[in-house]
Amino acid sequence: MTPRTRAARALAALGTVAAIVLGAAACSTPAVPLVLPSDLPGATVPPTPELARYYSQQLAWKPCTKYECADLTVPIDYARPGDGDIALKVLRVKAGDQGDRIGSLVVNPGGPGASGVNYAVGVNVGPDVHRYFDIVGFDPRGVGRSAHVDCLSDGRLDQFLGTDPTPDSTAEEQDVVSEAKTLAAGCETRNARLLPHLSTVDVAKDMDILRAALGEGQLTYLGKSYGTFIGSTYADLFPERVGRFVLDGVVPPDLSSTELAEGQARGFERATRSYVQDCVDQGDCPIGGSVDEGMAWIRDFLRRADTDPLPTGDPKMPHLTEAWASYGLGEALYDQGMWGILTAALEETKSGSASGLMSLADSYTHRNPNGTYSDNLMESIYAVNCLDRPDSPDLSSYEANAKKFSVVAPTWGPFLAWGQVPCGVWPVKGGAPPHTVSAAGSNTIVVVGTTRDPATPYEWSKRLRDQLSNAVLVTWNGDGHTAYGRSNDCIDNAIDAWYVQGQAPKDGLTC
Structure with a gap:
């Protein structure tokens, strides 16, 4: 799945609950x-x-x-x-x-x-x-230490990941396509064989x-x-x-690219509502007194991040855009043990700082505080997915999906729909x-x-x-x-x- 639709982050499956010894x-x-x-x-x-x-x-x-x-x-x-x-x-x-x-x-x-x-x-x-059992792990081809795919410099990857994820004008849509083509060209040039x-x-x-x-x-x-x-x-x-x-x-x-995106839009929407319900139940929830209020607050916050991003305190990434805010929000949904961290980060934004949410976004993308990336997850994810599930080069299909997904997932639908664009311009098939x-x-x-699994x-x-x-x-x-x-x-x-x-x-x- 793309960074906006991937199935898992590297450490998502490492739970904090210890398994109990069998009888x-x-x-x-x-x-x-x-x-x-x-x-x-x-x-x-x-x-x-x-x-x-x-x-x-x-x-x-x-x-x-x-x-x-x-x-x-x-x-x-x-x-x-x-x-x-x-x-x-x-x-x-x-x-x-x-x-x-x-x-x-x-x-x-x-x-x-x-x-x-x-x-x-x-x-x-x-x-x-x-x-x-011997526990055995391997880095799949193109991943980590196994002939890893490298497509963009770290700074250029920052720019790609920070592209407006919910374009609402022709110029912004063309920017999404341009960034997707830059990633695809970099992958092809550096990893042609x-x-x-x-x-x-x-x-x-x-x-x-x-x-x-x-x-x-x-x-x-x-x-x-x-x-x-x-x-x-x-x-x-x-x-x-x-x-x-x-x-x-x-x-x-058997999931098509569209089915994948729509399914994850529904999953993240459901998981976000579950988080907000827990926040409300805990009392003094900083984003509202009901689930509907909290969901509306989050959507409004993401819209504001698109036009008026908050400072992060990170000189390499000084402002939290809508894309990076979405990564931070999504990161915490992978494990309910992180919900308290997310609540604190969202409360912090009300005072004008987004350092906590940026830290969550860095965790999601495996980005280090100094602006480097610890691995090639955010590049290899496309290299695999775009072979397995190619998508359409026709922008109208993403526009239609964004509208369709918004009906069932107003918070995440457009984000997930537009996240498929790189696989529509991918340079290799097969x-x-x-x-x-x-x-x-x-x-x-x-x-x-898991009944409320987001991804x-x-x-x-x-x-x-x-x-x-x-x-x-x-x-x-x-x-x-x-x-x-x-x-x-x-x-x-x-x-x-x-x-x-x-x-x-x-x-x-x-x-």
Whole structure:
């Protein structure tokens, strides 16, 4: 999803609620053992002979701080594997009990553009999962340390991200297009060879090479947000290789660009109302005494930021524009633990300062206080999404969507509609078009949805569960983005039992 429609930020899935230790039964040998390479003929046999050298590689693990790191070699172009390779960075946190180790759990936090290497270090899984599984993360191609995409200088990226997100004149619309073309041209010029090969299908194929290199007959996987798109794509390509899968905060592969934007507009609108209700319930809410008053205040504040931006105290970004205000607001909606911070930031704006909201915006975009960016999330997110979901070059389609989305999401609709423009001018094509997946013949896939998730609306989790041939749906009736590791014991215990004991949650479990 674009910076205005992305499915997740890198740290969104790192909850503050610790998972609870399972009962004694969870510490025993798993009830349903995973399939080992020796049990599954052809576990390292490549889909085509040309890929044999990739599937037969062994990872050369080396110490990196307290963990182990390695490079995984994959082809740039799966259609022409002899045309060159790239190295994907992989990190492993070894299982606490190597004697009773079950296998490897590969994790991805989403984005697209978030680092799986960083996520493996901090992912919040249950203590028994850490005990029995090596936690393995990799930076997908084009992301972080894996042949990362670089499109704009940091200062130029500031300008791109600060473009008026809700243009209301022809000149402002043309500015949106101009900025989108600048990003696209920069990506093409600096990454010409790799840019056509950054689709989610490519990443899923890389993940099967990783599975083979890890010595696993089947892949055990935790995908959050966009990571669910990777996981469901993998399951559809390699259903017999699916081990214990959890897809939390779903992005269905069949969503069109328009469906994605409209769904997230609804999701962020619903999440914003939930935040405002909590603010009102807490008492002395600085933005109003009712939900409707609070929502109207936020919309008015964003309009004022468009014409009269507030000072931030940041010499590199001295004024909070509508775009940066929206990023700051959106950041806090990913985790209800940040709602108090948002309330304080909004109260601060009433005294004429936007430093708190700018700090939230920096967190959303992974922008450092000195004006640099800590990673390439805000560039790689387009490089992946615009291959997976190209959009229209016709500006009238965005105008129409902005009006349509405003009916159901007056706060977020136009913002999300216009955020799709870069994919309408993207210079390369070639990803698989949006399509349904079934993963026929796979093991059970556990799908998790949160009822008031802003970035991946609950309806999307139900949508994917209905498409998959063998899946169960687990629901958290709550707020924020994703559920496992940041919701409650009911969710955490169910997922831990699935990983450690092989006991799938009951379909329809609601927590």
